[in-house]
Amino acid sequence: MKISDAALKVGLPVKTIRYYSDIGLVTPTGRSAAGYRDYDHSALKKLVFIRRAREFGFSIDECRDLLDLYEDQNRSSADVKHLASLRLRDIEQKQKELQLLHDELSHLVQSCKGDGRPDCPILSNFAQV
Amino acid sequence: MKISDAALKVGLPVKTIRYYSDIGLVTPTGRSAAGYRDYDHSALKKLVFIRRAREFGFSIDECRDLLDLYEDQNRSSADVKHLASLRLRDIEQKQKELQLLHDELSHLVQSCKGDGRPDCPILSNFAQV
DNA sequence: TATAGTCCTTCCAGTAACTGGAAGGTCAAG
DNA sequence: CTTGACCTTCCAGTTACTGGAAGGACTATA
Known part of the structure; x- marks a missing residue:
């Protein structure tokens, strides 16, 4: 499969x-x-x-580690398991943060009248610090 | 509040x-x-x-738009509502993608024996293309 | 009061991960 | 057999930081 078809299928730019x-x-x-x-x-x-992992802030090197661990048959699966477990924690934390961001914006949308009046209370819906 | 205390409270580096x-x-x-x-x-x-929005791939300019819209009293709240609605769609899509990433890694962790044998089937648990 | 240590400032250079564009080769359709 | 849409490499530019130097400010202790 050529690069442009691959790009379409996986959802990444050809350049990337x-x-x-x-x-x-x-x-x-x-x-x-x-x-x-x-x-x-x-x-x-x-x-x-990699697209998914990159979208959620994992670095190229972190992605490389997961792929390399698989491809390097000298590494043990315990290494993979450990690394993946750490990343899983990260992801669960991200899910919570993403939900908070969703709640903030969702509350903003609901409380905006959307009638042209500039009284949209975006700041009052910001996260608790 | 000085910058280092602010950094601690909001979870961003002082430099940022x-x-x-x-x-x-x-x-x-x-x-x-x-x-x-x-x-x-x-x-x-x-x-x-901004920390939350940035973590999930929104650009500085997108963050700026949301903040600017609030602070510019000449803008209508309909603008804010529209923009926030678009971002909300993005976030809901991200939630689905993040769940898929979580499922992949979680399945990987569960199917790894973790006993040092290099037979961890990371690739077979990759996303369906 | 001196001095050490930990802040703070600005400025400038470097990095990660793309991203755009030029110059040129390849290939299927008309 | 040429047009247009691909592909290639290479190099420069962008975004969003990030590190470090040089120097000023504040606090605690000798």
Whole structure:
């Protein structure tokens, strides 16, 4: 599969996938005779995983660790489990924070009259500090 | 409140708060005689809101829009409502994606034996493409 | 009152992770 | 056999910080 089709399927810009290829995060499965990058199913899965992880603030290096751990058969699965457990905690914390952000904005939308009057109480709905 | 105390309260690095001050995103309430930045309760609220929004991929400009809309009394609350509604959609989508990421990693943790054997099936638990 | 330590300031340079654009090769359709 | 939409590499620019230097300010203790 060529890079633009891969980009469509996984929801990342072509430029970004090319960048990931450059830095060795997800290398293409192969190259066509003309030098075009080729991506297979497992590469697509990795890209989707990375897209999600990146969207939620995990660094490239953290993503790399998870992928590398899998691909390096010398590492033990205990390492993977430990790393994944740590990230799971992070994600659960993020879920709570995201819910708070949702609540704030949702309350804002509900309390705005939306009739053109500039009395929208956005600040009064801000998070408790 | 001085910048380091503010940083502690809102969960942002001092450097970042100073940066937000420099770019005019959240300006300090005032300055002490010595020129120290001073932050009050409402500034802290703005900082917490921005921290959350930034963590979930909203750009500085998107944050600025929400804050500016509030502070610009010439804007109508309908504008705020519309903008906040759009962001709310984004957040709901993010909640779904975050749940998927959580499921992936959680399944990974559960299926890893954690006994040192390198047979952890991380890739087989990747998202469906 | 001196001095040590921990703040604070500005400024400037560096980093992470893209992102845009130029210059040029490839390929299917008409 | 050319047009247009792909693809390639390379290099420069952007966003949002982040680290460090140089120096001023405040607090506690000797």
